[in-house]
Amino acid sequence: MTDVEHHYAQLSDVLMHYVTAGQGPQTLVLLHGYPQSWYCWSEVIDRLGDRFRIIAPDLRGLGDTSRPVSGYDKKTIAGDVRELLHDHLGITQYAVAGHDWGGTVAFSLAADDAEHVTHLAVVDVAIPGDGNPNIGAGGKRWHHTFLLTPDLPEALIGGREDIYFNWFFDNYGHRPDVISAEARAEYLRTHAALGSLRTGFAYYRAVEQDVRDNQSRSEKLQMPCLAVGGTAKWGRGGEVAASLRTMAVEVEELLVDDCGHWVPEEQPDILSEALANFIEA
Structure with missing residues (x-):
């Protein structure tokens, strides 16, 4: 097992929890999605710790990072990560991979820090502003629309977080058991924190701003990009x-068989090797 070290960084607007691992020659930043934390990358970190210097933060409002009232558009969240890397850690060249909302944050980071991002990998998420009316797959992902309603989701889910989140863990993979009991316990631990539902749902409620931000960018990304999607x-x-x-x-493009949405946990061998080959090519 690759050892991870836990740290906190006091940034301009958040107290950010992050883990580090590995001593490789290149830096790889791993950004998690929702309703997860850095922990979703555990298996990937274990496989890549001997090839990269890995940094995996908990994003604003999630995991063990603080939960400010505002700032959940992905441009602002990417700014948190950029501040961690540049100002706190002194890192100026890095590859970044993001899953789910972490993929949209990774895109914003690559767009706004293009001279420092060597490679971008986006895992099982669409980018807001790509021309589609939303990123909820035309209603297939019903929770995207549901969570836009102010206050009601918090009232219905509060105190029942285990029922709500376990439904997604059971159904969004290619098998019900792809998210381990240990991982579920870790994610549910962080969702018990005061304000965690509000800040998690804020990622969805900021999507209109994300669309505006991404559509305002006049140039396409120039660095190599990898798009990973599960086929189940x-x-x-x-x-x-x-x-x-x-x-x-x-x-x-990489299409991963026997894999639903939770790619880093469903197929860590395939994803890890793909990331390494992509970045080291």
């Missing part, structure tokens, strides 16, 4: 590459 039910499959190609010049 609830995986986004080829949608990931189709979305990213509207916003990036050079996009390589």
